[in-house]
Amino acid sequence: MPALELAEPDSLDEAFALLADDDAVRPMGGGTALMLMMKAQLFRPAKLVSLRRIASLAGFALIEGGTHIRIGAMTTFSQLEHSELIAEHLPVVTQTMKTLANVRVRNVASVGGNLAHGDPHLDLPPVWSALGASIRIEGAGVERIIAAEDLFLGYYETALAQGELITDILVPLRPGWRFFYAKVTTRAEHDWPALGLCVGVHAQGSTIENVSLVLSAAVDKPTRLTGAEDVLRGAELSDAALEAAADAALAEVHIESDGRGSAAYKRQLLRVHLARAVRHVMQGSASA
Ligand SMILES: Cc1cc2nc3c(=O)[nH]c(=O)nc-3n(C[C@H](O)[C@H](O)[C@H](O)COP(=O)(O)OP(=O)(O)OC[C@H]3O[C@@H](n4cnc5c(N)ncnc54)[C@H](O)[C@@H]3O)c2cc1C
Incomplete structure:
Protein backbone atom coordinates (compact mmCIF):
# COMPACT_ATOMS: atom_id res chain seq x y z
CA MET A 1 0.00 0.00 0.00
CA PRO A 2 1.50 3.42 -0.95
CA ALA A 3 2.49 5.68 1.97
CA LEU A 4 0.08 8.49 2.81
CA GLU A 5 1.57 11.77 4.01
CA LEU A 6 -0.22 14.13 6.37
CA ALA A 7 0.60 17.84 6.33
CA GLU A 8 -0.73 20.20 9.00
CA PRO A 9 -0.08 23.76 7.84
CA ASP A 10 -0.60 26.70 10.22
CA SER A 11 -1.69 29.19 7.57
CA LEU A 12 -3.83 29.39 4.46
CA ASP A 13 -0.85 30.40 2.32
CA GLU A 14 1.01 27.28 3.39
CA ALA A 15 -2.07 25.18 2.61
CA PHE A 16 -2.46 26.77 -0.85
CA ALA A 17 1.20 26.03 -1.62
CA LEU A 18 0.71 22.37 -0.63
CA LEU A 19 -2.49 22.00 -2.65
CA ALA A 20 -1.42 23.85 -5.82
CA ASP A 21 -2.02 21.96 -9.06
CA ASP A 22 -1.71 18.47 -7.63
CA ASP A 23 -4.83 16.36 -7.52
CA ALA A 24 -2.99 13.68 -5.51
CA VAL A 25 -3.07 16.16 -2.60
CA ARG A 26 -6.41 16.72 -0.88
CA PRO A 27 -7.57 19.07 1.86
CA MET A 28 -9.06 17.44 4.95
CA GLY A 29 -11.61 18.93 7.35
CA GLY A 30 -12.96 16.36 9.81
CA GLY A 31 -12.06 13.52 7.45
CA THR A 32 -15.42 11.75 7.92
CA ALA A 33 -16.38 11.73 4.23
CA LEU A 34 -12.83 11.63 2.92
CA MET A 35 -11.96 8.44 4.82
CA LEU A 36 -15.03 6.65 3.44
CA MET A 37 -14.18 7.77 -0.10
CA MET A 38 -10.59 6.55 0.39
CA LYS A 39 -11.73 3.19 1.78
CA ALA A 40 -13.99 2.78 -1.25
CA GLN A 41 -10.92 3.69 -3.39
CA LEU A 42 -12.79 6.58 -5.02
CA PHE A 43 -9.92 8.84 -3.93
CA ARG A 44 -6.31 7.69 -3.68
CA PRO A 45 -4.47 10.76 -2.43
CA ALA A 46 -0.71 10.70 -1.80
CA LYS A 47 -0.99 13.52 0.73
CA LEU A 48 -3.70 14.94 2.97
CA VAL A 49 -3.58 18.56 4.05
CA SER A 50 -5.36 18.89 7.38
CA LEU A 51 -6.92 22.33 7.88
CA ARG A 52 -7.36 22.00 11.63
CA ARG A 53 -4.36 24.15 12.66
CA ILE A 54 -5.35 27.15 10.53
CA ALA A 55 -6.71 29.62 13.08
CA SER A 56 -8.51 31.81 10.52
CA LEU A 173 -29.92 37.30 9.52
CA ARG A 174 -33.39 37.75 8.10
CA PRO A 175 -35.67 39.46 10.61
CA GLY A 176 -39.29 38.32 10.44
CA TRP A 177 -38.48 35.08 8.60
CA ARG A 178 -39.09 31.62 10.05
CA PHE A 179 -37.31 28.52 8.76
CA PHE A 180 -37.79 24.77 9.13
CA TYR A 181 -35.81 21.85 7.72
CA ALA A 182 -37.91 18.74 6.99
CA LYS A 183 -35.66 15.67 7.00
CA VAL A 184 -37.71 12.81 5.65
CA THR A 185 -36.13 9.46 6.44
CA THR A 186 -37.45 5.99 5.74
CA ARG A 187 -35.56 4.21 8.53
CA ALA A 188 -34.20 5.85 11.72
CA GLU A 189 -34.59 9.63 12.09
CA HIS A 190 -30.77 10.06 12.06
CA ASP A 191 -30.43 8.15 8.80
CA TRP A 192 -29.70 9.75 5.46
CA PRO A 193 -32.80 11.50 4.11
CA ALA A 194 -34.94 10.18 1.26
CA LEU A 195 -35.97 13.81 0.87
CA GLY A 196 -34.79 17.04 2.49
CA LEU A 197 -36.72 20.29 2.25
CA CYS A 198 -35.83 23.60 3.85
CA VAL A 199 -38.71 26.07 4.00
CA GLY A 200 -38.46 29.74 4.98
CA VAL A 201 -41.43 32.11 5.16
CA HIS A 202 -42.01 35.76 5.84
CA ALA A 203 -45.70 36.00 6.68
CA GLN A 204 -48.33 38.50 7.72
CA GLY A 205 -51.11 36.56 9.42
CA SER A 206 -52.05 33.82 6.95
CA THR A 207 -50.55 35.66 3.95
CA ILE A 208 -47.23 34.30 2.72
CA GLU A 209 -45.43 37.51 1.83
CA ASN A 210 -42.20 35.81 0.83
CA VAL A 211 -40.95 32.25 0.79
CA SER A 212 -37.78 30.24 0.26
CA LEU A 213 -37.93 26.53 -0.69
CA VAL A 214 -34.86 24.35 -1.25
CA LEU A 215 -35.09 20.64 -2.03
CA SER A 216 -32.33 18.05 -1.52
CA ALA A 217 -31.74 14.27 -1.43
CA ALA A 218 -34.35 13.58 -4.14
CA VAL A 219 -32.41 15.62 -6.70
CA ASP A 220 -28.79 15.64 -7.91
CA LYS A 221 -27.93 18.84 -6.00
CA PRO A 222 -29.71 21.14 -3.53
CA THR A 223 -32.27 22.89 -5.74
CA ARG A 224 -34.33 26.03 -5.19
CA LEU A 225 -37.98 25.46 -6.11
CA THR A 226 -38.50 28.83 -7.81
CA GLY A 227 -41.77 27.83 -9.51
CA ALA A 228 -43.32 26.72 -6.22
CA GLU A 229 -42.01 29.88 -4.52
CA ASP A 230 -43.74 32.00 -7.20
CA VAL A 231 -47.04 30.19 -6.55
CA LEU A 232 -46.86 30.77 -2.79
CA ARG A 233 -45.46 34.30 -2.78
CA GLY A 234 -48.36 36.64 -1.91
CA ALA A 235 -50.84 33.74 -1.46
CA GLU A 236 -53.13 33.04 1.47
CA LEU A 237 -52.25 29.75 3.13
CA SER A 238 -54.77 27.18 1.86
CA ASP A 239 -54.93 23.58 0.67
CA ALA A 240 -55.40 24.84 -2.89
CA ALA A 241 -52.29 27.05 -2.75
CA LEU A 242 -50.20 24.21 -1.31
CA GLU A 243 -51.47 21.78 -3.97
CA ALA A 244 -50.62 24.29 -6.71
CA ALA A 245 -47.14 24.82 -5.17
CA ALA A 246 -46.53 21.05 -5.10
CA ASP A 247 -47.64 20.78 -8.75
CA ALA A 248 -45.20 23.56 -9.67
CA ALA A 249 -42.39 21.92 -7.68
CA LEU A 250 -42.93 18.56 -9.33
CA ALA A 251 -42.98 20.17 -12.77
CA GLU A 252 -39.67 21.99 -12.25
CA VAL A 253 -37.37 19.26 -10.87
CA HIS A 254 -36.17 15.87 -11.99
CA ILE A 255 -36.64 13.53 -9.02
CA GLU A 256 -34.07 10.76 -8.75
CA SER A 257 -34.46 7.21 -7.38
CA ASP A 258 -31.89 5.90 -4.91
CA GLY A 259 -31.52 3.33 -2.14
CA ARG A 260 -33.94 5.30 0.03
CA GLY A 261 -36.85 5.39 -2.39
CA SER A 262 -38.02 5.28 -5.97
CA ALA A 263 -38.60 8.49 -7.90
CA ALA A 264 -42.38 7.87 -7.77
CA TYR A 265 -42.25 7.51 -3.96
CA LYS A 266 -40.12 10.63 -3.59
CA ARG A 267 -42.51 12.63 -5.79
CA GLN A 268 -45.29 11.70 -3.37
CA LEU A 269 -43.05 12.60 -0.41
CA LEU A 270 -42.44 16.03 -1.95
CA ARG A 271 -46.17 16.67 -2.38
CA VAL A 272 -46.98 15.66 1.21
CA HIS A 273 -43.99 17.24 2.95
CA LEU A 274 -44.01 20.52 1.08
CA ALA A 275 -47.55 21.14 2.38
CA ARG A 276 -46.72 19.93 5.88
CA ALA A 277 -43.51 21.94 6.17
CA VAL A 278 -45.10 25.17 4.92
CA ARG A 279 -48.03 24.73 7.34
CA HIS A 280 -45.60 23.97 10.17
CA VAL A 281 -43.52 27.06 9.60
CA MET A 282 -46.61 29.26 9.08
CA GLN A 283 -47.91 28.16 12.48
CA GLY A 284 -44.80 29.76 13.95
CA SER A 285 -43.45 26.60 15.50
CA ALA A 286 -40.09 27.26 13.88
CA SER A 287 -38.17 30.52 13.61
CA ALA A 288 -35.22 31.90 11.72
C1 LIG B 1 -21.67 7.38 9.81
C2 LIG B 1 -21.99 8.66 9.09
C3 LIG B 1 -23.31 9.12 9.07
C4 LIG B 1 -23.62 10.32 8.41
N1 LIG B 1 -24.92 10.78 8.42
C5 LIG B 1 -25.20 11.97 7.86
C6 LIG B 1 -26.52 12.53 7.91
O1 LIG B 1 -27.46 11.96 8.44
N2 LIG B 1 -26.72 13.74 7.33
C7 LIG B 1 -25.71 14.43 6.74
O2 LIG B 1 -25.94 15.54 6.27
N3 LIG B 1 -24.45 13.95 6.69
C8 LIG B 1 -24.19 12.74 7.23
N4 LIG B 1 -22.92 12.26 7.17
C9 LIG B 1 -21.91 12.95 6.36
C10 LIG B 1 -21.18 14.02 7.08
O3 LIG B 1 -22.03 15.13 7.22
C11 LIG B 1 -19.98 14.39 6.22
O4 LIG B 1 -19.12 13.26 6.18
C12 LIG B 1 -19.24 15.56 6.77
O5 LIG B 1 -20.05 16.69 6.80
C13 LIG B 1 -18.02 15.91 5.95
O6 LIG B 1 -17.28 16.90 6.66
P1 LIG B 1 -15.75 16.67 6.98
O7 LIG B 1 -15.24 17.90 7.62
O8 LIG B 1 -15.53 15.40 7.73
O9 LIG B 1 -15.21 16.56 5.49
P2 LIG B 1 -13.92 15.76 4.98
O10 LIG B 1 -14.21 14.32 4.99
O11 LIG B 1 -12.70 16.24 5.65
O12 LIG B 1 -13.89 16.31 3.47
C14 LIG B 1 -14.93 16.07 2.55
C15 LIG B 1 -14.49 16.60 1.18
O13 LIG B 1 -14.30 18.00 1.23
C16 LIG B 1 -12.93 18.36 0.96
N5 LIG B 1 -12.66 19.45 1.90
C17 LIG B 1 -12.65 19.39 3.25
N6 LIG B 1 -12.59 20.62 3.77
C18 LIG B 1 -12.56 21.49 2.74
C19 LIG B 1 -12.51 22.91 2.62
N7 LIG B 1 -12.53 23.73 3.70
N8 LIG B 1 -12.49 23.46 1.39
C20 LIG B 1 -12.50 22.67 0.28
N9 LIG B 1 -12.54 21.33 0.33
C21 LIG B 1 -12.58 20.75 1.53
C22 LIG B 1 -12.13 17.08 1.14
O14 LIG B 1 -10.96 17.05 0.33
C23 LIG B 1 -13.15 16.04 0.70
O15 LIG B 1 -13.22 15.98 -0.71
C24 LIG B 1 -22.58 11.05 7.78
C25 LIG B 1 -21.26 10.59 7.80
C26 LIG B 1 -20.95 9.40 8.44
C27 LIG B 1 -19.50 8.93 8.45
Missing part, protein backbone atom coordinates in the same frame (compact mmCIF):
# COMPACT_ATOMS: atom_id res chain seq x y z
CA LEU A 57 -10.78 28.88 9.58
CA ALA A 58 -12.06 28.42 13.14
CA GLY A 59 -14.93 30.01 15.02
CA PHE A 60 -18.06 31.94 14.25
CA ALA A 61 -19.41 35.36 15.23
CA LEU A 62 -21.82 38.14 14.39
CA ILE A 63 -20.31 40.53 11.85
CA GLU A 64 -21.22 43.63 9.83
CA GLY A 65 -23.07 45.36 12.66
CA GLY A 66 -24.93 42.19 13.61
CA THR A 67 -26.54 41.69 10.18
CA HIS A 68 -24.65 38.46 9.36
CA ILE A 69 -23.00 35.51 11.07
CA ARG A 70 -19.62 34.45 9.71
CA ILE A 71 -18.88 30.76 10.22
CA GLY A 72 -15.31 29.55 9.68
CA ALA A 73 -14.97 26.45 7.48
CA MET A 74 -13.39 24.35 10.26
CA THR A 75 -16.26 24.97 12.69
CA THR A 76 -17.55 21.57 13.73
CA PHE A 77 -21.19 20.58 13.74
CA SER A 78 -21.07 20.08 17.53
CA GLN A 79 -19.86 23.64 17.98
CA LEU A 80 -22.87 24.90 16.02
CA GLU A 81 -25.24 22.48 17.75
CA HIS A 82 -24.33 23.69 21.24
CA SER A 83 -23.98 27.40 20.49
CA GLU A 84 -26.38 29.88 22.10
CA LEU A 85 -25.55 32.41 19.37
CA ILE A 86 -26.64 29.95 16.66
CA ALA A 87 -29.74 28.89 18.63
CA GLU A 88 -30.77 32.53 19.00
CA HIS A 89 -30.11 33.72 15.44
CA LEU A 90 -30.22 30.56 13.28
CA PRO A 91 -32.44 28.07 15.15
CA VAL A 92 -33.03 26.09 11.96
CA VAL A 93 -29.33 25.14 12.07
CA THR A 94 -29.67 23.97 15.69
CA GLN A 95 -32.80 22.02 14.70
CA THR A 96 -31.02 20.36 11.75
CA MET A 97 -28.12 19.22 13.93
CA LYS A 98 -30.41 17.14 16.16
CA THR A 99 -30.86 14.43 13.52
CA LEU A 100 -27.65 14.85 11.52
CA ALA A 101 -25.52 11.67 11.67
CA ASN A 102 -24.39 10.91 15.23
CA VAL A 103 -22.40 12.64 17.93
CA ARG A 104 -19.07 11.07 16.84
CA VAL A 105 -19.48 12.48 13.33
CA ARG A 106 -20.79 15.86 14.57
CA ASN A 107 -17.78 16.24 16.88
CA VAL A 108 -15.34 16.33 13.97
CA ALA A 109 -17.23 17.01 10.71
CA SER A 110 -16.64 20.56 9.53
CA VAL A 111 -18.93 23.04 7.83
CA GLY A 112 -16.44 23.49 4.95
CA GLY A 113 -15.85 19.77 4.39
CA ASN A 114 -19.59 19.19 4.40
CA LEU A 115 -20.14 21.76 1.64
CA ALA A 116 -17.13 20.69 -0.43
CA HIS A 117 -18.20 17.03 -0.37
CA GLY A 118 -21.09 17.83 -2.73
CA ASP A 119 -23.26 14.85 -1.77
CA PRO A 120 -26.87 15.88 -2.55
CA HIS A 121 -28.14 13.92 0.49
CA LEU A 122 -26.40 16.14 3.05
CA ASP A 123 -28.75 17.93 5.44
CA LEU A 124 -27.07 21.31 5.84
CA PRO A 125 -26.54 22.54 2.24
CA PRO A 126 -30.28 23.11 1.56
CA VAL A 127 -30.49 24.99 4.86
CA TRP A 128 -27.63 27.34 3.91
CA SER A 129 -29.26 27.91 0.51
CA ALA A 130 -32.70 28.66 1.98
CA LEU A 131 -31.11 31.09 4.45
CA GLY A 132 -29.47 32.95 1.54
CA ALA A 133 -25.93 32.21 2.74
CA SER A 134 -22.80 32.97 0.71
CA ILE A 135 -19.63 30.90 0.58
CA ARG A 136 -16.14 32.41 0.52
CA ILE A 137 -13.71 30.45 -1.64
CA GLU A 138 -9.99 31.17 -1.55
CA GLY A 139 -6.92 29.85 -3.34
CA ALA A 140 -3.44 31.11 -4.22
CA GLY A 141 -4.21 34.68 -5.40
CA VAL A 142 -7.96 33.95 -5.58
CA GLU A 143 -10.86 35.10 -3.44
CA ARG A 144 -14.47 34.91 -4.52
CA ILE A 145 -17.82 34.81 -2.78
CA ILE A 146 -20.67 32.85 -4.31
CA ALA A 147 -24.25 32.08 -3.29
CA ALA A 148 -24.50 28.73 -1.47
CA GLU A 149 -26.82 27.42 -4.17
CA ASP A 150 -24.23 28.17 -6.86
CA LEU A 151 -21.62 25.97 -5.19
CA PHE A 152 -23.35 22.78 -6.33
CA LEU A 153 -23.12 21.84 -9.99
CA GLY A 154 -24.43 18.26 -9.84
CA TYR A 155 -23.98 14.90 -8.16
CA TYR A 156 -20.79 15.28 -6.01
CA GLU A 157 -19.76 18.17 -8.27
CA THR A 158 -18.97 21.63 -6.94
CA ALA A 159 -17.68 24.93 -8.33
CA LEU A 160 -14.38 24.52 -6.41
CA ALA A 161 -11.29 24.44 -8.64
CA GLN A 162 -8.17 22.40 -7.82
CA GLY A 163 -6.28 24.07 -4.97
CA GLU A 164 -9.25 26.18 -3.80
CA LEU A 165 -10.66 25.99 -0.28
CA ILE A 166 -13.92 27.02 1.29
CA THR A 167 -12.82 29.42 4.01
CA ASP A 168 -16.10 30.61 5.53
CA ILE A 169 -19.84 30.97 5.19
CA LEU A 170 -21.62 34.29 5.54
CA VAL A 171 -25.21 33.92 6.68
CA PRO A 172 -27.52 36.94 6.59
